[in-house]
Amino acid sequence: MTFPGGADGDDLTPWEHAQVSIELWEKAVDAATIDYEALVRRLAEIYGQRNLAAWPDARKLTALGRRRVVAVLHGDRDAIERVLRARRSWAG
Secondary structure (H helix, E strand, O other): OOOOOOOOOOOOOOOHHOOHHHHHHHHHHHHHHHHHHHHHHHHHHHHHOOOOOOHHHHHHHHHHHHHHHHHOOOHHHHHHHHHHHHHHHHHH
């Protein structure tokens, strides 16, 4: 399977670009998305509390989470490995 006009001008799928299995790529997409959703919920809580001191850091973390999701979706192998490594470390 190829993606015409892929992210880097090639025709590789994101998992082919990262040289990982589709299953591993899907796990990374799921994990990065779950992490991002948690950050967005926390940002909403901070906004609701009118916690101005925490707002800038929360926005930066949320932006970082969004960039990580995009990197994984585009097949950035380093981002995929970081997301999966963090997941494993949280699992204990």
